[in-house]
Amino acid sequence: MSSRWASHIIIGLTLTFLIGPFFIIIAAGLSAGDFLAFPPEGLSLKWYLKVFEVESFRDSFALSMFLAVFGTIAALILGVPAAYALSRYKIPYGETIKTVVAAPIIVPGIIVGLALLRYLVVPLNFTITLALFLAHTALVLPYAVRVVSSSLNNLRSDMEEAAVLLGCSRIGAFFRVVLPNIQSGVLAAFILGFVTSFNQVPVSLFLSGPGVRTLPIDMLSYMEITYDPSVAALSALLALMSVLIVFVAEKFLGFSRYV
Template sequence: MNEGRFPKLILFLTLLFLVGPFLVVFIAAFGAEPTLKFPPSGFSTQWFTKVFGVESFRTSFVTSLLLGLTATLLALGLGVPVAYALTRFRLPGAALIQTVLTSPALVPGLVVGLALLQYFVNVGGPVYTSLLVAHTALLIPYVVRVVTTSLMNLRPEIEEAAISLGASRLTAFRRVILPNIRGGVAAAAVLAFITSFDQVAVSLFLTGPGVSTLPISMLTFMEYNYDPTIAALSTLLIVFSIAFVLIFERLLGLSRYM
């Protein structure tokens, strides 16, 4: 009996370590005090109402939403063909290509943000375009990795059978490969969107006047305000993220690909 308690204790402490900060934020969001405090001495939902009254939160949420959706679509459009090429063809320097594709996810975000800032300063262009290009570059490694796993689990004989029956490689990819890896593509899309929506390090360098993502707006808000509004917004984002993932998990079974 005692031998079984130790693993359970470790499991409980690990879960407490992971979930504890979210519980603190959740409870603090309902505080009645004008300053962020845990545990709160009163109960109030006024801070959730204030979240929707802050204009910077509304505009930056729309920016993050559109940026995340657009960058995800672009990353899928680029990453899916790359994953297909890496798994179905013997490319010279395939290992180097995979290393280059993985590098944006391995290099610290601050380094990537500084490098992209220097690049876009020299090239020029609108702030939103810079953010879109940067987010797309960051998402491609995740798309390639997830879709590559799905393609490796798909027997190549299925595609070869379609080609032997007269289908072109493009037709076989469109009508045979894609329907069989749609779960992996959906998993890559969910992972890419959440990564873009929550991106801080790179966005911190590339945001500019009139264009800001929601995480950057939250950081700016905290510089001048220390009330439970930021905890209320964080709670809403946690609920949004969990619901988003659970819906797709229920529909497509994303845990098989992630």
């Protein structure tokens, strides 16, 4: 009985450690006071409503959505063929290529951001938006390759070979047989890439500029001059959005099978 209670206590402490900050942020956003504080000074929804009134939040949210959606789509356009080639063919130095593809995950984001700033924005005179788009695509690409590769490894290759033997071209077999059977993995890769891109901070911090900032960077800048609970309210809304996306993905796609 003592061991059972000990396990319950450990689980409770673990959940408190993981979920506790989330509830603190929600409560801080509900404060009726003018400054960020916990426990909240009364309860009010005014700061949650103010989030939608701040113009910089609306602009940076639109930019973050653009980068997350189209950057992830670009990563999938590059990553799906790469995952297919690595899974179906014996490519020379295949393991080395996999390591190189995974580099944006392994290398700290600060280093990636500094490198992109130094070799894209400064010498090539790339616009900030284009540099951010390329950076977010590169950051999401490893997730696209790994998740789609996992889905391809679970698909029997003889299904594709049967389609080829029946007269279908290799490309036709991919679009008619392979892609429909790995669509859950592709959607899971899109969701993982979207969440990763939307919440990206280190790389975006280096590449953001005047008037062009992603939402997380805009929130950091906002807190430098204003310390009201609106940032806590926005953080709670973003956390709820991420949790909802992952919950829906797990419910309908079995998200945990791919990550």
